Amino acid sequence: MSLDDAAEELASALGVDKAEVKADLEKLVSYSVPMDEAKQSLRRKYGDAGGGSGGGEPPSKTEITEITPNSGNVTVTARVLTVGKRSIRYEGEEQVIFEGELADTSGAISYTAWTDFSLSPGDTITAGNAGVREWDGEPELNLGQSTTVTLEEEPLSVPYTIGGERDLIDLKPGDRGRTLSVRVIESERKTINGRDGETEILSGEIGDETTRLPFTDWNPHDEIAEGESVRLEDVYVDEFRGVPSVNLTEFTTVESISDVPVSDSGTELSIREAVAAGGVYDVVLTGNVIEVRDGSGLIQRCPECGRVVQNGQCRSHGQVDPSDDMRVKAILDDGTDTVTVILNREQTEAIYDGTLEDALEHARDAMDRDVVAEEIASKLEGREYRIRGSLSVDEYGANLNATEFGDSEDDPKARARAFLSEVSP
Numbered sequence: 031m032s033l034d035d036a037a038e039e040l041a042s043a044l045g046v047d048k049a050e051v052k053a054d055l056e057k058l059v060s061y062s063v064p065m066d067e068a069k070q071s072l073r074r075k076y077g078d079a080g081g082g083s084g085g086g087e088p089p090s091k092t093e094i095t096e097i098t099p100n101s102g103n104v105t106v107t108a109r110v111l112t113v114g115k116r117s118i119r120y121e122g123e124e125q126v127i128f129e130g131e132l133a134d135t136s137g138a139i140s141y142t143a144w145t146d147f148s149l150s151p152g153d154t155i156t157a158g159n160a161g162v163r164e165w166d167g168e169p170e171l172n173l174g175q176s177t178t179v180t181l182e183e184e185p186l187s188v189p190y191t192i193g194g195e196r197d198l199i200d201l202k203p204g205d206r207g208r209t210l211s212v213r214v215i216e217s218e219r220k221t222i223n224g225r226d227g228e229t230e231i232l233s234g235e236i237g238d239e240t241t242r243l244p245f246t247d248w249n250p251h252d253e254i255a256e257g258e259s260v261r262l263e264d265v266y267v268d269e270f271r272g273v274p275s276v277n278l279t280e281f282t283t284v285e286s287i288s289d290v291p292v293s294d295s296g297t298e299l300s301i302r303e304a305v306a307a308g309g310v311y312d313v314v315l316t317g318n319v320i321e322v323r324d325g326s327g328l329i330q331r332c333p334e335c336g337r338v339v340q341n342g343q344c345r346s347h348g349q350v351d352p353s354d355d356m357r358v359k360a361i362l363d364d365g366t367d368t369v370t371v372i373l374n375r376e377q378t379e380a381i382y383d384g385t386l387e388d389a390l391e392h393a394r395d396a397m398d399r400d401v402v403a404e405e406i407a408s409k410l411e412g413r414e415y416r417i418r419g420s421l422s423v424d425e426y427g428a429n430l431n432a433t434e435f436g437d438s439e440d441d442p443k444a445r446a447r448a449f450l451s452e453v454s455p
């Protein structure tokens with residue numbers, strides 16, 4: 031922002047003469063006072079002296095908990111909890127924005143700052159004339175050109191964590207400005223078609239003591255390599271296939287740290303808890319298989335896209351020469367809720383107790399492909415299993431892609447632990 035613009039903004043916010051403000055600003059800047067500090071000092075000067083004569087009374091303050099998507103513009107005094115920096119494309123232009131949460135004693139709210147107000151976690155600020163918009167059904171503050179941000183000297187105590195440090199298990203889609211200490215479990219370089227043509231990214235899996243999550247590094251950092259432990263400052267979280275996914279950007283700082291221990295057990299949850307969480311990347315569910323669904327056993331896939339085809343007809347590619355595969359889609363019930371468990375070819379072969387070739391021969395002999403699914407159902411239905419995998423929840427329902435599949439009796443200790451955690455308060 032130019033000095034002239036800053037003077038204009040200050041003058042209109044404070045209701046004083048622009049030429050006067052500009053002269054003061056010029057003086058302060060000539061003494062090497064940073065622009066933001068200079069602006070604050072002038073706000074104090076004219077704010078104190080201005081009284082009610084100049085620009086009218088400042089709008090009365092609103093408590094965060096009272097803000098609704100229809101609040102219009104508000105003035106709040108709040109503590110800055112987190113600050114995340116991100117580059118987005120807005121109306122065709124590349125723009126750097128700042129996002130995070132603000133809190134007062136009544137509640138917390140997300141914000142987006144469209145200009146750099148030099149916010150830092152822990153700052154107590156008064157944001158005057160902040161816009162309110164609705165995002166995902168919740169109100170969110172917009173700090174823009176017409177917003178004034180003043181740093182308060184007295185810190186506001188708030189019942190929230192200041193700063194972005196979190197465990198992986200606590201991350202939710204929509205989180206901004208998070209700081210994580212993790213180990214890189216898997217990392218793969220990929221070429222994608224980005225908004226500016228072909229670009230290289232890293233994607234894989236990170237873990238800490240609480241859980242594991244998928245990640246994408248949009249601006250590959252050298253420190254991100256399999257087996258390395260790193261501190262990631264300023265990442266954001268979105269949703270990928272129904273589970274939280276961690277995103278690193280050009281603004282993320284990556285620092286090598288000493289070895290971070292990683293959970294190797296998955297989070298034990300009841301099916302109701304896991305579904306209510308809206309998806310869990312690494313979860314362990316225990317329940318009874320009550321039904322093996324259609325589309326299990328021998329199936330055929332499109333060689334182009336991998337979709338399951340019926341009678342050689344792919345929805346995208348028309349008539350194709352399909353390839354044979356095996357899978358199971360089974361309904362698992364633990365008394366709290368149900369999910370569909372999806373087992374891959376390897377897992378399905380283990381249950382069927384034969385290879386894909388054996389299954390094809392079995393179907394040819396019986397002149398019926400359904401015999402394979404029937405045999406699998408007779409082995410699975412009515413029995414209890416302990417299944418680890420990635421649970422996604424979307425409009426098609428709750429699906430658990432299994433990474434480990436076993437009789438619940440295989441691990442009685444884990445079963446006892448899960449039971450105890452359900453019954454104890």
Ligand SMILES: [Zn+2]
Nearest residue numbers: 332335344347
């Ligand atoms: Zn296809």
